[in-house]
Amino acid sequence: MLLKDEVEMLRRIPLFSGVAPAKLKLLAFTSDRVSYRAEQALFRQGDMADAAYVILSGTADVSVDTPNGLIKVAEVEHDSIVGEIAILCDVQRTATVTASTPLEALRISKEHFLKLLSDYPEMTIEIMRVLASRLSHTTAELSEERSKH
């Protein structure tokens, strides 16, 4: 896959949809293309976070370590980004992400990702929008849960 195809894919991700194509090309160029076999982990819960991953093709399972073993909590597929939270707030990985099919991803290092945010405020706003919508989603779920009890 070429740089320009990657740019096309990045544009489909909501987080990057507001960013100019030239900047996306730069982001793609400075990121590493990595491929994973099925069952291979992108990262594990508890690791220090050093990069975020944009999934270009394939699917991956997000699972969390619990006292009862590893529990799958979500599935991610192409055009989605994983691992960005941990590099934003400098915490350990909160979940393990494992490829469930052969997977291609763009690995954006923490340093580059943060640099991008400071260079392009429109991206920061987009990130805030995504995070805020997730938060409101979670809050809604939580209040729903509470009202049940």
Add this chain to the structure above:
Amino acid sequence: MEKSLTRYIWSNTRFQQIWILTVVAASMVPYFLSFDLPKQIVNGPIQGTGFEAEGATQTFMRIQYTLPYFGKVMFFEGLQLTRFQMLMALSLVFLLLVVINGLFKLYINTYKGRLGERMLRRIRFELIDRVLRFPPSQFKRVKSAEIATMIKDEVEPMGGFTGDAFVQPALLGGQAITALVFIILQNFWLGMIAAGIVAVQGVVIPRMRKKLLELGRQRQLTARELSGRVGEIVDGIGTIHGNDTSNYERADIAARLGLIFSIRYDLYQWKFLVKFINNFLAQVTPFLFYSIGGVLALQGRLDIGQLVAVINAYKDLPGPLKELIDWDQSRQDVQIKYAQVVEQFNVDMLVDPRIQAVVHDPVGKLEHSLNAVNLTLSDDSGARLVEHVSLEIKLGETVAIVGTSGSGGEAIAEAFARLLWPDSGRITIDGKDILELPESITGRRIAYAASDAYFFHGTLRDNLLYGLKHAPLTKVEYEGAKATKYKWNINEARLAGNPDLDLNSDWVDYQSAGVTGPHDLFTVVRPVLEAVMISQDIVDLALRSQVDTATHADLTSRIVELRQALRKSLKDEDLDGLVVPFEPKAYNPQATIGENLLFGTVKRPMMTNLKLAAHPYFRSVLRDSGLNIDLYNMGLEIAANAIELFEDLPPDHPFFQQLTFMTADDIPTYQLLLQKLQGRDFDAASPDERSSIIRLSFAYIEPRHRFGLLTDELMAKIVDARLRFHKNLPDDLKAVVERYDAKKFITSANLMDNVLFGRIGFTQADGPERIRVILRDLFDKLGLYDSVLSIGLDFDVGSGGKRITNVQRQKLNVARALLKRADYVIFNRPLPALDQRVQDQIMRNILQDLHVEGHAPAIIWVLANSSLANLFDRVLVFDRGTLVEDGTHATLLEKNGIFKELVS
């Protein structure tokens, strides 16, 4: 050391001095004969005195002496020669005398030179020997660069002086006295005048030179301090940069240089003043002869012939006299230098030479406990570190010393290692003070490691085995010219008072390390390296280094097997794509275009990529295949892409790290080039412009840069050019280009590249890390792990071990102490640079696993963290310089004392 240089020289070289004096005396005979001969030649055969009659002959070379009791004895009757024959004969005698005089001079100078060089060698060795025997406290006061400059520069003139020390005054004094006596014989009063002036010269000039000598002494001191400061700047460069004090250092150096300049300028001025006065005094004598002698002659009290003879004789006086005064000057100068140096090396409490005597035989195990008896230690300022401590460490016991830092534990450890000498009390083994035991016992049976590990310039192996090099253990057999050279070396060493220990011998004491020789050394080295957790670092060093195929043939000869095993294990684990192998007839997409073209490596430093690209043969291959145009067009595309991506970014932006084929500074240059060349064809570009564009293509890797520039057709063309390049490779390139060959070890590539024989795929997640793990397993499986460690140990650690990290140095320092297999191993907070977790792990490894195979030394460990004290048999708790608690971990915990406080 002897305070007076003259006495030092005499006591070490008196026989040689007497011999050379005798030779000098003997050389005077032909010297004076050659003075007389010209007169004989001119008067005899040339002017014809004695050959008045036609066909007259004269006797030549009659040797006849009058001896007591025998009367006249004729040794040789002599030859009867005609005038012409006589001329030739006497001329030949003259020539012979010239040759003999020359040979005497040659012999004397060589002899004196050798004498001086031996003396220099002796002094230097003696000084270094003293440094090796300095008490530890001395090293807190001296600067290493100052010592080095004293040994190297300041004693140097002493060598030159040695040869002249006695010969010169005897020779010149004799000449001067002869000339003076001759003048006195001609005319007593004129002789007295000359003698008077000589006396004035002899008194005044040395006086004036006193100041010169004082200035010389200052020059020596300031120069020594300068080199001390230069050494400090080099050693402390990190601190200087870190504090922006480089200008402070500049000011300091400038001030010192200013002082040195003023001293040297004073010296210079004064020297020429003295010279002027000296010359004046020498010239004033003829003035007195002309004036006074002239008046006397006018008055008729002096014969004119006598006056001329006196003036003639005086010509021979100033020369020797001046040289004599110069000799005296250099004598005093050298004497002062010598005294200066000796003063620095005459240190109290020098270690007795017997304590450091060479011991070739193995030293038996210690069989007694290590005792501190009423020990009091203090630091340089006199502050008490430890007061009246008595304790006993038994053989085989593991002891933890705990306490806050500065509570005395470190000082005790240093005292056990003889680095800190007690104020009172002593440390004994079997009742003997360890300071009086030979180092061959304490240095072999006691091991010590602290955090300030020192590493010598050399390989890791040299440094790791340093603790085993006590004496030359093998006798090296030399043959032929080498044997002669070796004998000569030994003889010279003895003549200069140097030891004759052979550095080429194998000094490593394998036996005390618990092995039989170099071949099974790794059976003990590897567990130790594993215990200090450094073997992975060493394997990584090996993977990054080029391998000497001569010394590591055990691995390099199995390279084909290794490569195949790697392919197989990758295949077994379904990791085929991790490494893309080099195939002679296929393009390797994970390698650069340049690499694909070359399909080999260049031998640096004889050849570089840039030089190769400029080579006419390489260019002709590119031209003939038409690749130059393809690569040029490709380079233009790459430049356009790179500029589009990066032109707006500030030059220090972190994204530039990803731009492998250009730097931020190149961007404007390529921008201009692109404006000029885009849309025009290949011929429009100048050769320089072409190569800077083509250069970009050489570094291009499609899967990494992903510009979509590499077509199947182009790849085929590149492979084709590769084959053509190697087919007719000219000899000069054959010598420096090593082609990739699956059956051969590539000497100019590192071990990693050799084993992979391919490139790790760029899209492989964590490729390099995974490969390293796989390789480590592979080496182990094939029994090559020790060989790889051995390659890693060839790594040059640099000056002071600075090429390896502080963490690695501290780990290796512990390993070095363990390898000695001593009876008492002392660890004085040896690993502060490591994480607490790793420190604890290493401590566990050493205490629990390392000594299972039998050898179990007593371990005394000064702990930085008391949480692991439970691993030890016994715990000593220090507080403010005294031993407050002593017992097992459990009993101390029950006691509710200081230890419990420390642990919680």
